[in-house]
Amino acid sequence: MDFNDTPSEAAYRAKARAWLDANAERKTAKKDSLPALSLTEALERARTWQRTKAEGGFACITWPKEYGGQGGSSLDNVVYSQEESNYLVPGGFYAIGLGMCLPTVLAWGTDAHKERYVAPAVRGDEIWCQLFSEPAGGSDVAGLRTRAEKDGDEWVINGQKVWTSGAHYCDYGIVVVRTDPNVPKHKGLTMFIIDMKAPGVEVRPIKQMSGESEFNEVFFTDVRIPDSDRLGEPGQGWKVALTTLMNERLAVGGGGGADWEELLGLAQEAEMEQTLATANSAVRERIADWYVQTQGLKYTRFRTLTALSKGQTPGPESSISKIVSATKMQELGSFAMDLQGQHGIVRDREISPNAAVFQNQWMGGAGYRIAGGTDEILRNIVAERVLGMPQDIRVDKDKPFSEMPAGK
Amino acid sequence: MNFDFSDDQKMLKEQVNKFLTDKCGMDVARRILDGDEPYAKEVWQGLVDMGLMGIAIPEEFGGLGLGALELCVVAEELGRVAAPVPFSTSVYIATEAMKLAGTDEQKKTWLPKLAAGEVIGTLAMSEGPQAAGPRSVEVSFSGGKLNGTKIPVPDGSAADFAIVLANTGGKGDKALSFVLVDLTAKGVTREDVKTIDPTRPHATISFDNVDAELMGEEGNGWAYTQEVFDAAAVWMAFEQIGGTEASMWMARDYALERYAFGRLIGSYQAIKHKIADMYVKLELARSNAYFGAMMLNDKGAELPQAAAAARISATEAYRYAAQENVQVHGGIGYTWEADTQFFYRRSKLLALALGSSIEWKDKLVARLEARNAA
Numbered sequence: 001m002d003f004n005d006t007p008s009e010a011a012y013r014a015k016a017r018a019w020l021d022a023n024a025e026r027k028t029a030k031k032d033s034l035p036a037l038s039l040t041e042a043l044e045r046a047r048t049w050q051r052t053k054a055e056g057g058f059a060c061i062t063w064p065k066e067y068g069g070q071g072g073s074s075l076d077n078v079v080y081s082q083e084e085s086n087y088l089v090p091g092g093f094y095a096i097g098l099g100m101c102l103p104t105v106l107a108w109g110t111d112a113h114k115e116r117y118v119a120p121a122v123r124g125d126e127i128w129c130q131l132f133s134e135p136a137g138g139s140d141v142a143g144l145r146t147r148a149e150k151d152g153d154e155w156v157i158n159g160q161k162v163w164t165s166g167a168h169y170c171d172y173g174i175v176v177v178r179t180d181p182n183v184p185k186h187k188g189l190t191m192f193i194i195d196m197k198a199p200g201v202e203v204r205p206i207k208q209m210s211g212e213s214e215f216n217e218v219f220f221t222d223v224r225i226p227d228s229d230r231l232g233e234p235g236q237g238w239k240v241a242l243t244t245l246m247n248e249r250l251a252v253g254g255g256g257g258a259d260w261e262e263l264l265g266l267a268q269e270a271e272m273e274q275t276l277a278t279a280n281s282a283v284r285e286r287i288a289d290w291y292v293q294t295q296g297l298k299y300t301r302f303r304t305l306t307a308l309s310k311g312q313t314p315g316p317e318s319s320i321s322k323i324v325s326a327t328k329m330q331e332l333g334s335f336a337m338d339l340q341g342q343h344g345i346v347r348d349r350e351i352s353p354n355a356a357v358f359q360n361q362w363m364g365g366a367g368y369r370i371a372g373g374t375d376e377i378l379r380n381i382v383a384e385r386v387l388g389m390p391q392d393i394r395v396d397k398d399k400p401f402s403e404m405p406a407g408k
Numbered sequence: 409m410n411f412d413f414s415d416d417q418k419m420l421k422e423q424v425n426k427f428l429t430d431k432c433g434m435d436v437a438r439r440i441l442d443g444d445e446p447y448a449k450e451v452w453q454g455l456v457d458m459g460l461m462g463i464a465i466p467e468e469f470g471g472l473g474l475g476a477l478e479l480c481v482v483a484e485e486l487g488r489v490a491a492p493v494p495f496s497t498s499v500y501i502a503t504e505a506m507k508l509a510g511t512d513e514q515k516k517t518w519l520p521k522l523a524a525g526e527v528i529g530t531l532a533m534s535e536g537p538q539a540a541g542p543r544s545v546e547v548s549f550s551g552g553k554l555n556g557t558k559i560p561v562p563d564g565s566a567a568d569f570a571i572v573l574a575n576t577g578g579k580g581d582k583a584l585s586f587v588l589v590d591l592t593a594k595g596v597t598r599e600d601v602k603t604i605d606p607t608r609p610h611a612t613i614s615f616d617n618v619d620a621e622l623m624g625e626e627g628n629g630w631a632y633t634q635e636v637f638d639a640a641a642v643w644m645a646f647e648q649i650g651g652t653e654a655s656m657w658m659a660r661d662y663a664l665e666r667y668a669f670g671r672l673i674g675s676y677q678a679i680k681h682k683i684a685d686m687y688v689k690l691e692l693a694r695s696n697a698y699f700g701a702m703m704l705n706d707k708g709a710e711l712p713q714a715a716a717a718a719r720i721s722a723t724e725a726y727r728y729a730a731q732e733n734v735q736v737h738g739g740i741g742y743t744w745e746a747d748t749q750f751f752y753r754r755s756k757l758l759a760l761a762l763g764s765s766i767e768w769k770d771k772l773v774a775r776l777e778a779r780n781a782a
Contacts, residue, residue, distance in 0.1 A: 001477060001702045002410050009409070075409075264776060278777065281770065288769035291776065292717045292724075296692030299699045302411040309409045317695075320688045376677070382687055383680035387660050390675040 003302065005079075006309060012076050016083045019056050024049075024087040034088050043127075043169055046090040050124025058084075060098060060122045063106065067114050068122035075308045096165055097121055097128030101174045104244045105193070108231040113193065117172065131161040131175040131194065131218060132241060136406070138370075139377045141176075141245075142185045142238055143396075143404075146220060148177040148192070150227075155179070155192065157200075157223040163371075167203045167216040170196045174244065176237045181402040188401055189237030193229040200224075210363040245373075257329050257361030260290040262354055263336050270339045277339055286335055293324055316386040323378050330365025333358045411698060413477060421481035427454055428489045434747045440492040440607045441750075446566040447609070452493045452525065461499055462523030465507070469519035476639070476704040480646045480697070487650025487758075490750040492607040494528050494563035496647060496761065500640040501562075502529025505571045509586050509624030509632045518569065527568040532558040532613060533633070539767055540573065542583045542630050547615065549574040549587045554620040557612060560601050562761065564611025567591055572620070573629050584629035589620035605753035637762045638715040642700035645722035648758050649693055652722070655729035655751045656686040659736040666738075673736070682732050689725035696721040713779070716772035723759045723768075730755035 005013060020026075037045060053059040054068065061077040063069020070076070102121050105113055120126045137144035146159025157177055167173070173194045180188035194201070200223035205213040232240040264287050270277040277283045300321065304314040336358035337344035346352050347359035369375050383389040396404050413421070432451045440448055455461065463478045465471020472478075479499070486495055503522050506515060506529065521527040533540045535547060535558055547556030554574060561570065569590050576585040591598065595618040598611045624632055660683050663674030673679050700718030703711040730751040734741040741748040759765065 001412065001414075001698070001705065004410065006409075260776075261780075264773070264780065268777075268780075278773070281766075284773040285766075285769050287776070288716075288720060288772045291713075291772065292696060292721045293692060295699065295714075295717045296695045296721055299411070299695035300691055302409060303695060303698065305409045306411040310412075317691045320691050323684075323688055324692065376681070379681040379684040380677065382684040386687060387656075387680075387683055389660065389663065389680050389683065390672055392675055392677060393671060 009075060009079055009309065012072075013079050013083060016058065016080045019058060020083055020087050023052055023056060024084075024089050026087055031088065034090060039169065042090065043093060046093045047124045049090050050094055050122075054123045059124075060102075063102075063118070063122070067106070068119035073308070075305070078305055078308065093127055093166065093169070094121075094124065096130055097126075097170070097172075100130055100244050100247045101128040101172075103247045104174055104191075104231065104240060107243045108191070108240050109193075112228070113231070117193070126171040127166065127169060129164050129166045129170040129173040129196065130244060131164050131167075131173045132244070133163045134160060135162055139374055141241065142189065144176065144178060144189070146175075146177045147181070148179050148190065148225070150179075151224075153227050154224045155190075155227060155230075157192075157194075157220040157225060159220050161218040161220075162206070162215075164203075164216045164218050165214060167196065167218050168205065172196060173218075174231065176241050178401065179234050179237070182400045183235070184398055185396055185401040185404070186238040187235055189241070190234045191231040191237040191240040192225050193231060194223070194225055198223050198225075208367060210360070210367070257333060257364065258336065258354055258357045259294050259328075259332065260287050262357065263287055263290065263332060263339075266336055266339055266353055266358075283339070286332075290328055290332055293328055297321055297324055316382070319378070319382055319386060322373065323375060323382070326365060326369040326375065329361050329368055333360070333362030333365055337362060411702070413481060417477055417481050420478055421485060423458070424460070424482050424485040425488070427458065428485055428491060432489045432491050434489070434750060437490050437492050437607050437750045438747075446563070447494055448492045451491060452495075455493065455495065456525030461495075461503075461525040464499075465503060465519050465523045469515055470523040471519070472523075476642070477701055479643050480701045483643045483646035484650040487647035487652075487754075488654045490607065490651060490654070490754045494530075494566055494608075496640070496644060496758075497530050497562040497567070498522065498528045500643040501531045501636060502567075502569075502571060504639050505529075505531055505586065505623075505632065505636045508635060509571075509628070510588075511623070514588060514621075514623060521568075528563060528566050530561055530563050530567040530570050531633075531636070532561040532564070532570045532572045534558065534560060539763060542581050545573055545575050545584055547572060547574045549576050549585065549620060549622070552619060552621070554587055554589055554615040554618045557614045559612040560603060560610035561613050562608070562610055564591075564613050565598050565600050565609060570613065571623060572615070573633060576622075576626050576629075578627040581630045582627035584633075585626045586623040586629045586632050587620045588623040589615070589618055593618050593620075595619075603757070605757040607750065607753065608757055638711055639704055641715040641719035641762055641768075642697065642704045644758055644762060645693065645697040645700060645718040648722035648726040648755070649690065649697055651751050651754055651758070652686070652690045652693065652725045652729040655726070655733040655748075655755075656683060656690060658748065658751075659683055659686065659729070659733040662737055662741075679736060682736065686725070686729040686732065689721075689728050693718070693721040693725035712775045713772060716768050716775065719762065719768050720765055720772065723765050726751075726755040727759060 057070055058080055060069040061072040061080055062074055065071040102118055105117055132141050134144045148155040148157045173196055174191060175194045176189055176191050178188050179190040200221040202219040204217045206215045206217055207213050267277040267283050272280055300317050304318045307314040347356050349355040352359055384391055431454055436448050459472055460482050462471030463474050467473040506518055538544055547558060572587045572589055573584050574587045575583050595616040597614045601610050601612050603610050663679050666673045697718040700714040703714040734748045734752055737748055740746055
């Protein structure tokens with residue numbers, strides 16, 4: 001039992017490190033993030049880095065070579081990501097496209113789709129978004145109502161999507177819509193590739209509870225999509241969407257924010273009425289609990305990597321990650337605010353401890369528990385797929401979608 | 409990355425699983441619960457035949473001289489069947505204490521017998537309803553004589569010798585020493601005490617001017633205890649994981665056969681989410697225990713934190729799984745006939761065996777503070 005690389009992992013790591021040394025700046029204690037830029041400048045910086053990676057042979061490592069990937073293993077990919085995390089490189093803009101959308105195109109697209117779309121995405125020339133959630137379809141995505149009607153060689157789309165990250169700067173998206181309301185809900189869906197610059201597509205930012213705007217609403221008014229941009233058969237959209245959602249569980253990583261270490265640091269400086277906060281047993285207990293959770297998740301990832309390293313399919317244990325980390329993010333933020341006394345209400349990076357990270361993660365955690373599968377949906381998934389328990393009784397499974405009550 | 413047990417270790421696990429499934433079903437735990445036997449001797453003998461008591465004992469003392477990892481896989485299987493045998497007491501604790509603090513003479517006397525399963529050792533620590541430690545232990549050792557009362561002592565009636573945490577008059581943490589005593593000696597009286605888990609008996613042991621001998625350095629008893637407990641916490645975490653997993657599947661299986669309101673109770677989210685939470689806690693515990701195992705085996709610098717994390721995590725997982733397993737079963741789960749009780753009892757017994765989570769969490773944060781200061 002050890003954490004050592006196999007010889008081939010070590011060789012790949014050395015290669016990745018050498019390339020990163022030549023092409024990026026290593027993080028230091030003083031400088032561990034890139035400077036903030038305007039959206040346009042940040043996009044350009046990310047685009048340049050993606051192109052550099054593609055040219056250097058480190059973009060989309062697991063994808064087939066013929067479409068611009070490297071034909072590498074999942075473990076190569078992990079090793080590269082581990083190394084890359086030590087360098088100052090831009091991230092974010094490509095995660096959804098390359099993490100979720102293009103894998104769906106690779107799985108369901110025609111040869112023509114793959115030739116047209118995959119390589120430009122790998123090079124960073126085109127950015128993608130995912131258009132699934134709707135006001136009427138959140139956890140129950142298949143309850144979506146955006147409709148598409150066939151008109152000759154084209155489909156005409158009308159409706160609305162919501163929670164679309166990056167829609168305002170994306171070139172393409174994958175969109176799942178209802179093409180047949182007269183069959184049960186899962187059977188009437190179809191997936192398309194959509195040009196986000198097409199006439200009739202309108203993007204409006206959503207202002208979140210946190211005050212930030214990281215997502216959008218996207219409205220479609222008579223948007224025309226050629227039938228040739230369909231992914232899978234008409235009516236097969238749910239199956240196609242599942243491919244994307246499986247990748248989502250891999251792509252949605254940690255929610256970020258502070259952890260037990262920052263909390264301990266805060267407690268070591270916080271005076272309470274009688275004692276320093278670290279002498280308070282309630283404080284100590286919470287620090288211990290979150291330490292144990294964080295370590296548990298870390299070593300769960302190591303178990304998954306071990307399976308990959310041995311060429312096995314990882315077990316279902318990785319499914320616990322978001323269930324644990326989202327609540328931890330929210331509650332740890334809240335508890336650290338408690339330690340700050342009334343000053344805990346101050347959310348100002350200039351004067352709040354740790355640049356207001358605790359206030360921010362208390363806010364953000366409320367969203368992270370919902371995004372990419374709510375706590376409740378994730379528990380259903382564990383119960384059904386890991387523990388073999390039955391699905392809930394579905395009253396909407398066999399009835400035509402058009403006959404289902406809609407509610408608000 | 410090779411964060412897993414080896415094929416040989418997995419094979420050993422399989423072997424132990426096969427033996428216990430065959431010879432140590434719930435009927436055996438029930439026989440001990442309902443009867444007067446101190447433990448299931450035929451199961452103990454079977455474990456002896458497989459050489460398991462001596463796994464981590466050096467070959468020069470008659471053991472197999474293997475590392476800590478083999479004992480982890482055995483522990484998990486013992487936990488899975490809530491085995492009614494004094495394995496944790498004698499192997500994870502007494503044997504380790506002997507290896508750590510025993511003189512050559514003491515080791516030569518006891519380790520070969522421990523390895524052969526001919527004797528059972530125990531560690532006598534607690535004296536009353538509070539956490540035992542340098543400030544509370546009153547059993548005293550001076551002039552070669554041991555005096556006072558320990559309660560509860562794990563497997564106190566079945567054990568052949570005890571390592572007694574006794575006051576030897578030093579200051580502060582140096583107040584305590586390990587004292588080795590033959591439990592058949594004159595002046596020892598033992599009586600079983602009524603506990604929450606009769607499948608793992610405990611006793612009151614009184615010492616009245618009993619001849620005994622120092623084990624290890626005088627004044628080092630508390631430090632030894634911490635070191636022994638760090639190792640035992642890892643092995644016991646695996647035992648707790650075995651019990652957690654058994655409880656989880658028992659709850660799942662029942663949820664797949666019991667109907668209420670016209671449908672399987674396993675189709676209700678209130679039940680599904682409960683069992684999903686058992687799984688989440690189980691996997692966190694398993695991952696923490698793996699790291700504890702690795703640190704224990706490598707004698708790694710992070711063992712103190714890793715052992716505490718393994719213990720806290722596994723204690724929480726077993727607590728939740730065992731108590732909610734009863735809940736999923738409903739009324740039938742609260743009857744004497746149901747097997748849910750074995751895990752409910754055992755989960756709390758193990759949670760307290762090396763000190764409660766209150767103590768371990770406090771200890772963990774102290775260790776993290778020390779690390780941050782360094």
